[in-house]
Each structure stands twice: as C-alpha cells, then as structure tokens.
Amino acid sequence: MATYDLIVIGAGPGGYVCAIRAAQLGLKVGVAEGRATLGGTCLNVGCIPSKALLHATHELHEANHNFAKMGLMVQPPQVDWARMLSYKDEVIAGNTGGIEFLFKKNKIDWIKGFASIPSPGQVRVGDDVHEAKAIVIASGSQSSTLPGVTVDEEVIITSTGALTLGAIPKTLVVIGAGVIGLEMGSVYARLGAKVTVVEYLDQITPGMDGEVAKQFQRILQKQGLTFVLGTAVQGVERTATGAIVVHKSRKSEEEARIEADVVLVATGRKPYVDGLGLDALGIQMTQRGQIATDARFATNIPGVYAIGDVREGPMLAHKAEDEGMAMAEVLAGQHGHVNYAVIPSVIYTTPEVASVGLTEEQLKAEGRAYKVGKFPFMGNARAKAVFQADGFVKILADKATDRILGAHVIGPMAGDLIHEVAVAMEFGAAAEDLARTCHAHPTFSEAMREAALACGDGAIHA
Known part of the structure; x- marks a missing residue:
C-alpha cells in the first residue's frame, strides 16, 4: 500500500478542507470515506439539503403572501413534493460532485470505505492497511436521541429522515428548539403542517442572546409554530396513524400527550467514532464522548489528531473547516490557529x-x-x-x-x-x-x- 504524509478519516467539511489545504502545502494526502459521495453529513444530509428546502419554501411563502402586494398576480402555487425533493437532491449532487473534482485537482486519493486505526501510523480500509505519518480523525457527528424514543426514520425521525419524508405531514412535533428543529419546523410549517415544538428549557435556542431569542420566538409564533417550553419528553409511542409524544411539565409535573403524523427528534448531535478502534488504540476521550486533544489538535497517541465535531467546541461546519485548515498548516510546519472567540x-x-x-x-x-x-x-x-x-x-x-x-x-x-x-x-x-x-x-x-x-x-x- 502507498505511504501518505497524511490520511484524513472522513470527507466532511473538516476532513475535505484539511485534505485540500494539506495537498496545497505539498503533502501527499489520502482521505478515507465510506459514503458513496464526498462532503459528509453537511453536504449530503445536513446543511446543504436543508438550505435547499428552506429556500424553496421561502419562495412558496413569498408567492402566497407577498407577490400580490408587489403587483405580481399569480394563482396560488401547488407544491409538487416529489419535485421539491428532486431539486434538493440535485443541489446535493452538484456540491458533492464539486468536492470530488477538487480532490482530483489537488491529487488527493479517495480511499473508499470506512476506516479504523489498528495502530499508530496505520489506517485500515476493508482488507487494505495504509501507512501514514499523520492521521486526522474528522469523522463528524450523528443525531442523538432521548431515552424512550426509538427512531425509525419514517414516523419518528431525525434531521436525516426529515429530508426524505414520503409525504408532507399534516401535523409535526419537533422535540428540541435548537437550530435543526427550528429550521426543519419552519420548512414544514410553510408547507402547511401544524408544527408544535417541545423544549426542555424555558426558552428556545439555548445559549442565544436572550433578547434575540424572545423576538425570534414571537416571530415564529406569528408564522404558525406553537411552542411548549419547560417540559421533559417521557417517550414517543408509535401508533397506527403516527405517533404520540408524552411529556411532563418541569414545574407542575403534569403529564400531557400530543398526537402527530411525524415526530422530529432534534435534541442535538454526538461525535461519530463508531468502528474507528479508538478503545483498542488507547485514545483518551472526554466525559462527553469527544476525542480529547490539545491546542494543536493532537490526541494522546503520537501522530493521531482530531478535528471538527469529534472534538470539543461547537458542532459547526465552518468551525470544522477552520480547524481543518489550521491542522494542515500545523502538519506542514506552519502556525495553524483558530480564533474560537470569533466563530459565527x-x-x-x-x-x-x-x-x-x-x-x-x-x-x-x-x-x-x-x-x-x-x-x-x-x-x-x-x-x-x-x-x-x-x-x-x-x-x-x-x-x-x-x-x-x-x-x-x-x-x-x-x-x-x-x-x-x-x-x-x-x-x-x-x-x-x-x-x-x-x-x-x-x-x-x-x-x-x-x-x-x-x-x-x-x-x-x-
């Protein structure tokens, strides 16, 4: 097998940016990626497809509510859901294909398959073991769920299932009032669904400036979203026609039930490190299940590094990209740096x-x-x-x-x-x-x- 200066595990925003920057700086680079397309969660089932649906449904809103105000007299548009999903898929294909082009342009080897690290300096993909002076883990994250909630991606779904529903639900319950829940809730509200957002805390968008969060909630309520705050989800029961969300008020301990055609579990994400062999390798982890690293992204195992969602910090694609560029510069002998105080x-x-x-x-x-x-x-x-x-x-x-x-x-x-x-x-x-x-x-x-x-x-x- 070929020997690389760097093998990156994962071709999401952190991984592919790290690989491209490292190749630009003269390193021989390979990227292990098991998906059929490059780009990771962000380009395939996250940031990009959700923005396509947000754009499409915003245009629908404009046609229904603002066109006539501007003298644009048209019949109310009809939603072709299958065509909208096809448009979303075309957006995905254009972006993931662009990453593949950039790999070829920068002479980066795509090592197709899911990777593990049998020992320092080695990456196993399938039956092949590749040698590398440095290994960067950029395997990203996956949706997390709650006790008592079993996701089937049909009726009880994560953000991934929300992008591929067979039909627009009449009623949707979103568990979690964070970024993902509010974006996808907004999409389906514009499409005509009755959307109820259930949140454990007493305000939406935890960590956001309080004044902004209050204004944001008021605006979303005007757009038709209903909020049930300060309540803990006890479980979700699948029924013949949909699902029932059972929740209990944190203040009164009163239990309530909400019926819905679809339930979206949007309670955050967790690092995806399955199958990498980190336990056997002896990689130190944090209490939150992240890979422990120093300020230069190094783990406790020499030559093994981690960037993006698998290490501490906000799970944002652009944070991962910044770390990817800094990581490549560190490996090339430069001074890679990320200013975590200025991450939008x-x-x-x-x-x-x-x-x-x-x-x-x-x-x-x-x-x-x-x-x-x-x-x-x-x-x-x-x-x-x-x-x-x-x-x-x-x-x-x-x-x-x-x-x-x-x-x-x-x-x-x-x-x-x-x-x-x-x-x-x-x-x-x-x-x-x-x-x-x-x-x-x-x-x-x-x-x-x-x-x-x-x-x-x-x-x-x-």
Missing part, C-alpha cells in the same frame, strides 16, 4: 438569526462593563421594501475601550451581515470604526452601521 453561528429561517462573540448574558456573568447599540430593521429602507422589517441588530462593545465584544442579528441576510462584525473583531476594531465606515445605500448592511452608531452618539434613522 446562524439559523437559516426567515428571518435569519446570526451571532458572533459574547452575549449580553455572558457579559453580565463576567461582570464586564459594556454598552449596547441597537437598530431595528424597521428603520432600514431596503428591509421594508422586501417585507422583512422584523428584527434588529445588536452590537455589544466594551464600555471603556469601545472594542466590539459581540453582535447579534435577527433579520434579512443576517448570516451574511454578521461577518462584517466578525472581521472587525478579528482586527480588534471599535464600534466607532464600524460606525465611520461608509456603507452603500440602500443595503441591509446599513443596519449594522446604525447599530454601531448607536454605541456612540446615536443612530441616524432611529
């Missing part, structure tokens, strides 16, 4: 929700003096013109130095707008720096500048 997060509903840096709750817990600059999209001409004036921008800055500490956006194109603040934070910018930067008119980004102005003498259009 985005929810791709309408409106979008995005954040970077610290929340107001975190600043209060630290006892740090800060100031808040806010600006509503109701004051943004572009947002009003496209019927997306709900939401606001919120910038948090150090009270003494004016240095930007965090930003939180709920509104149109929030997932793109947040990067203006991310770049500013990377360079240690003050809110005034952002406020004094000319922004084109009319753009959504003007709301960012107005929020920055509000950290000083005040916004112009509020």
